[in-house]
């Protein structure tokens with residue numbers, strides 16, 4: 001019997017706004033001037049939020065921080081497509097996206113400063129606390145997507161991961177469950193080229209993450225993650241597909257982690273200045289501004305006014321952070337179960353008494 | 358310490374440098390020894406425990422792996438079966454869970470289920486414990502998980518000299534060893550460490566301080582806290598004997614009993630949660646073996662039965678010198 005082809009696959013990459021600020025008019029999503037300016041503003045908001053956290057960390061007023069510098073388009077472009085009916089299962093790298101989704105800055109600053117109460121988000125913001133164990137949260141997003149599908153909800157669950165996360169078994173189990181159960185889930189991988197010191201090519205022998213979707217029977221797409229239009233248009237197409245009840249989707253956003261992995265890391269140990277310089281030219285804010293200026297929608301004056309406004313907003317967040325009451329040591333045992341069993345009651349009383357002494 | 362007598366040269370090293378020195382020393386002596394894990398190569402490990410090894414031994418022997426703990430431990434097993442001696446690094450104990458299936462379902466059982474055909478000479482290193490104010494999942498101390506899994510040896514050094522000698526011995530063992538490194542004291546102090554290869558046998562505790570009134574039992578970072586308490590107790594006229602267990606499985610039960618027979622009192626200190634922590638096992642062993650020699654019940658100073666707290670309250674979680682002293686007083690006043 002002759003051999004037959006049982007599968008052939010093709011994976012697309014979407015790029016719209018080039019690093020020099022030129023766009024592919026054919027692919028440009030129909031966004032109004034106001035919406036485009038909104039995206040730019042969102043990206044700068046993320047940058048200000050991130051930059052302040054890094055500064056606070058250096059001053060000893062913040063714990064470890066995982067910077068989103070360079071990943072603003074990958075986060076703001078997706079956030080623009082999300083609604084209050086949607087759910088997020090983020091990692092430690094999604095602080096900017098969470099901010100745009102409605103997780104207050106002060107919650108996130110408090111979390112990273114080292115207060116558990118920071119991850120108690122306001123009612124109506126369907127966002128799980130950020131997950132540190134790599135890839136684990138992707139399965140949560142699939143479970144939520146399965147629930148949304150069963151309930152006939154309009155919402156979509158978005159599970160996040162980095163390039164490194166795609167090596168864990170949980171990543172593959174998430175894609176597989178999402179496919180098998182037709183979960184209302186977007187699996188969104190920000191491929192920022194590095195997992196701490198390990199380059200992308202050490203995570204997989206495949207050329208992309210997006211192409212892995214084929215093996216699980218769901219669609220996959222790669223977008224230029226430093227291009228807010230490509231991220232917006234690509235994730236919109238994926239979300240439309242999911243919202244129409246057609247099942248899960250994998251989107252890979254190609255971006256770059258411009259900072260060290262976290263404030264505890266030193267990226268100069270394993271990256272060349274040539275590489276970081278190359279990506280600095282491709283970063284998202286710069287190209288968006290070039291585009292806006294070409295369109296004559298933006299100028300130095302508007303930029304200065306926005307920067308001033310953001311600086312004030314950031315100062316407000318820091319004030320909120322520093323006005324929070326210190327966490328109580330005894331609370332470490334208070335939230336473990338619905339009711340405290342005898343041994344935790346004993347430990348609660350011990351901690352309370354010890355603090356008083 | 359075998360062979361140590363022949364050593365003339367020493368180097369002043371921190372605990373984490375001693376780990377690195379042990380790896381290098383043994384890799385130079387034995388070509389079968391491999392190092393693998395996340396960020397162990399180019400970065401030299403997030404704590405620098407494998408610094409310089411990639412340059413010296415190349416990528417065939419020092420492997421930056423994909424980000425997958427089950428993959429790391431599962432392939433280490435295969436490498437061990439096929440003749441290598443892998444030393445796998447799990448970046449933090451809190452990230453070992455994806456590898457638990459491999460560790461518990463296979464690594465711990467391979468010798469037994471192959472009736473000795475496939476022993477596993479492999480080491481799984483991991484920094485453990487609190488005290489460095491990191492984000493979530495970076496402070497766990499779940500040695501009990503491994504101690505409750507028959508088939509794994511469990512080692513926890515607390516000094517640079519012990520770290521090097523114990524790690525070399527762990528690599529030379531014919532059984533899998535979980536090697537727990539107290540990251541809180543990775544760089545707390547330096548010690549003159551013999552330059553060449555030497556080993557410290559597994560299953561021998563170290564008397565860190567001799568005393569006669571009470572036996573303080575600890576391991577890892579808690580050994581330092583207990584030592585500090587013992588120094589403080591001297592001012593009150595209390596002579597505490599401090600035992601640094603070094604190996605939790607096999608346990609030096611004779612060494613523990615010898616000390617408690619002398620003092621009649623014991624306090625076990627660990628930062629792991631109290632409930633079914635290893636302190637419970639040690640206390641039970643002492644009570645079973647020395648029911649008539651004890652002047653007071655064995656006391657425990659431990660972490661709490663909760664998720665390890667975030668940085669702003671973490672210092673309230675960890676056993677402190679004062680909590681150890683209070684437990685000693687209670688034992689003396691019994």
Ligand SMILES: Cc1ncc(C[n+]2csc(CCOP(=O)(O)OP(=O)(O)O)c2C)c(N)n1
Nearest residue numbers: 093132133134162163164165194195196452
């Ligand atoms: C299960 C697990 N293993 C190891 C770690 C330690 N760790 C934290 S972040 C990280 C790299 C993550 O890389 P990637 O998924 O690409 O995300 P990025 O940090 O680049 O956003 C590692 C190894 C962890 N948090 N969880």
Ligand SMILES: [Mg+2]
Nearest residue numbers: 162163194195
């Ligand atoms: Mg990455």
